[in-house]
Amino acid sequence: MAIPTSTTTYGKLIPPKALRDATLKDSKVYGFNYPPQASPGNGYFSKSSGLTIVTSSIRSLVRTERGERFMLPDYGCNLRKFLMEPMDEVTFRLIKEEIETSFRKYLRAINIGKLQVFETKQFNIEVKLFCSLRDVKNSNFGVGVRI
Numbered sequence: 001m002a003i004p005t006s007t008t009t010y011g012k013l014i015p016p017k018a019l020r021d022a023t024l025k026d027s028k029v030y031g032f033n034y035p036p037q038a039s040p041g042n043g044y045f046s047k048s049s050g051l052t053i054v055t056s057s058i059r060s061l062v063r064t065e066r067g068e069r070f071m072l073p074d075y076g077c078n079l080r081k082f083l084m085e086p087m088d089e090v091t092f093r094l095i096k097e098e099i100e101t102s103f104r105k106y107l108r109a110i111n112i113g114k115l116q117v118f119e120t121k122q123f124n125i126e127v128k129l130f131c132s133l134r135d136v137k138n139s140n141f142g143v144g145v146r147i
Helices: 016-022 051-063 089-106
Strands: 030-032 047-049 110-119 125-133 141-146
Touching: 051 089, 051 125, 051 141, 089 110, 089 125
Parallel strands: none
Antiparallel strands: 030 047, 110 125, 125 141
């Protein structure tokens, strides 16, 4: 059977000017903050973009326990189980592995450059993440989350 070497075009070709006009002018990503919070003048469901939405997604993932999110039973990091554990190197390593596993599954667009785990004076766990976006140059930022 011979492979065709020509192409037949049906319909009209889109002019280059129309393609340029149809492209996205604003490359920002917009969405809602989670969990919903009241913001002055915008109400509970205000639109946010850029770094605000990324840090909100990170905090949501780290604070959520697996099985807590409806329709996404594996979403979350299960860090509350470490609150009553001795804070030693083994526990810190397990916490880091838990966070890295969840990021690989649910926040693939974010690189974790540095991940620090601390015990606070109130016996809570504090996680500090220094991240960057995979496809964006010079997009380094830090996020702190207390469990």
